Amino acid sequence: MSLRNRLLAVLSVSLFSAPAFAAEEIVVYSARIDELIKPVFDAYTAKTGVPVKFITDKEAPLLARLQAEGANTPADLLITVDAGNLWQAEQQGVLKPLQSPVIEANIPPQYRSPTGAWTGLSLRARTIAYSTERVKPAELSTYEALADAQWEGRLCLRSSKKVYNQSLTATLIEAHGAARTEEIIKGWVGNLATDVFADDTALLQAIDAGQCDVGLVNTYYFGRLQKQDPDLKVKLFWPNQNDRGVHVNLSGAGVTKYAPHPAAAQALLEWMSSTEAQGLFASLNQEYPANPAVKPSAEVAAWGEFKADSIPLEVAGKRQAEATMLMDRAGWN
Ligand code: FE
Numbered sequence: 235m236s237l238r239n240r241l242l243a244v245l246s247v248s249l250f251s252a253p254a255f256a257a258e259e260i261v262v263y264s265a266r267i268d269e270l271i272k273p274v275f276d277a278y279t280a281k282t283g284v285p286v287k288f289i290t291d292k293e294a295p296l297l298a299r300l301q302a303e304g305a306n307t308p309a310d311l312l313i314t315v316d317a318g319n320l321w322q323a324e325q326q327g328v329l330k331p332l333q334s335p336v337i338e339a340n341i342p343p344q345y346r347s348p349t350g351a352w353t354g355l356s357l358r359a360r361t362i363a364y365s366t367e368r369v370k371p372a373e374l375s376t377y378e379a380l381a382d383a384q385w386e387g388r389l390c391l392r393s394s395k396k397v398y399n400q401s402l403t404a405t406l407i408e409a410h411g412a413a414r415t416e417e418i419i420k421g422w423v424g425n426l427a428t429d430v431f432a433d434d435t436a437l438l439q440a441i442d443a444g445q446c447d448v449g450l451v452n453t454y455y456f457g458r459l460q461k462q463d464p465d466l467k468v469k470l471f472w473p474n475q476n477d478r479g480v481h482v483n484l485s486g487a488g489v490t491k492y493a494p495h496p497a498a499a500q501a502l503l504e505w506m507s508s509t510e511a512q513g514l515f516a517s518l519n520q521e522y523p524a525n526p527a528v529k530p531s532a533e534v535a536a537w538g539e540f541k542a543d544s545i546p547l548e549v550a551g552k553r554q555a556e557a558t559m560l561m562d563r564a565g566w567n
Contacts, residue, residue: 260498262288263296265314266485270518277514278505284498293319293397300328305492310499313355313487317345318397318404320352320486321551329488332500340507340525344546345484354484355506356521358452359542360402361480362471363438368447374471377406377481380448381421389425390437390449394561398434398452401550402481403557408549409478412560419564430567435459441468452483457520457533472540479541483550484524 264271268290275286291299293314300307300323312323323329329351337346337353345354362374373384380389392399406415427446431437434455440446442463453470460466472480487506489499505511512523517531529535 258495258498259285259287260310260495260502261308262286262311262313263300263309263490264288264290264312265293265296265319266290266519271313273518274506274511274515277511278502281505282501284502286502297323297326297328300490301326303492307490307492308494309490310493310495311487311503312490313485315485316397316401316483317354317486317547317550318401318554320347320488321548321554323488324349324351325551328491330491330493330496332489332503334500334504336504337507340504340509340512340527342524342526344544345486345524347488347548348546352486352488353503353507354486354524354547355512356485356516356519357482357524357542358454358484358519358521359472359480359482359540360398360450360452361540362473363441363449363451363456363468364471365441365444365447366467366469368444371469371471374448374473376474376477377402377450378410378418379473380450381418381425385425385448387425387427388447389422390427390440390446391422391430391566392434392437392450393430393432394558394566397554398483399450399561399566400554400557401483401547402450403561404550404553405481405543405545407553407557407560408545412556416560416564419561419566423565438466438468442466453522453534453537454520456537461520461533470537472538474543475541478545479543482522482542482547484547485519485521486524 271288279285314320324347331350333350341353434451437449438451438456438459441449456470487503489496493499506515507525509527512525512528516523520534522530
C-alpha cells in the first residue's frame with residue numbers, strides 16, 4: 235500500500251468512527267411550503283442530531299434542477315404533492331427505487347410506487363364542497379352526478395391545468411373508460427356557473443359568496459378556510475360511498491437517484507412514515523396520515539369518516555397525459 239493510500243485508509247477510518255459523520259446534513263428539495271415541513275425536520279434533528287437543510291420551490295423548477303444537476307445534485311430527498319407529480323419524477327429518472335420493509339409496513343401499497351421510487355406520506359381527499367344555504371346533502375351522491383341537469387349553472391371547478399384535477403380525471407377513466415368519462419366531464423363543463431378558478435380557496439369562497447353551489451376541492455383548503463372563518467357557509471360531502479369511494483391523493487417523497495447520502499435519506503423517509511412522525515406531518519396541513527395506524531387530528535376527524543377509493547395512485551401518473559387531452563377535448567379550461 236502506498237503512503238497515500240495508507241493515509242487515506244487511516245483518514246476514512248477516523249471519518250467513519252467520528253460522531254460528526256453520523257450527523258452529516260441531509261438536503262431536501264421540497265415542493266411543500268416551509269411551514270408545513272420545518273417542524274417535522276426540526277423534530278428529526280432533535281431526535282437524531284442529523285441536520286436537514288431544505289430548499290423550497292415549485293414542482294417544475296425542482297424537477298428541472300434535479301435533471302440539470304444530475305450526478306452532482308446536493309439533493310438527497312424530493313418531497314412533493316400528488317401521485318401524478320411523483321410518477322412524473324419517477325419517469326424522469328430522478329428518483330432511486332428503495333427496498334424498505336419499514337415503509338412497506340407503514341404505508342398501504344396503493345399509496346406507494348410499486349418500484350419503491352416514492353411513497354405517500356399524507357393523504358387528502360378531492361371531494362365535493364357544497365353551500366349549506368342552497369344545497370341539501372341528500373341532493374348529492376357521486377362525482378358523476380355533478381354532470382346532471384340539476385346542477386346547471388351551479389357548479390364551480392378549478393382549472394384543468396392543475397394536477398389535482400388531472401389525477402381525479404385519470405381515476406374516472408380507470409373506472410369508466412375514456413368515452414363515458416368524456417361525457418361526465420362535458421356534463422360538468424356544461425354545468426359551470428362561472429369561469430374556472432386558479433385555486434381551491436377562491437372556489438370555496440365563491441360557494442360561500444353565492445356565486446355557485448357545489449364544487450370540487452382538496453380537503454385541507456377547506457380546513458384552512460374554515461379555521462379563518464368558522465361561520466363559512468360551506469361543507470364537505472363524501473361522494474361515491476355506495477361504489478368505489480372518494481378520490482384520495484397524497485403528498486409524498488422519494489430518495490433522489492444521485493443522493494449524496496442515500497442511507498441517511500432513506501432513514502429520514504422511513505422515520506417520516508412512522509407512527510412517531512405521521513401525526514405531526516399530516517396535521518400541519520390538516521391532512522390524513524398515510525400510515526393507517528395513526529389517527530387524523532381532531533379538526534380533520536370532525537369532517538366525518540368516509541370510504542376512500544382504493545385504486546393504486548400510480549394510475550394518476552399513468553393516465554395523466556390521456557386525462558389532460560380528454561379534459562381539453564371536453565372544454566375544461
Ligand atoms: Fe394544494
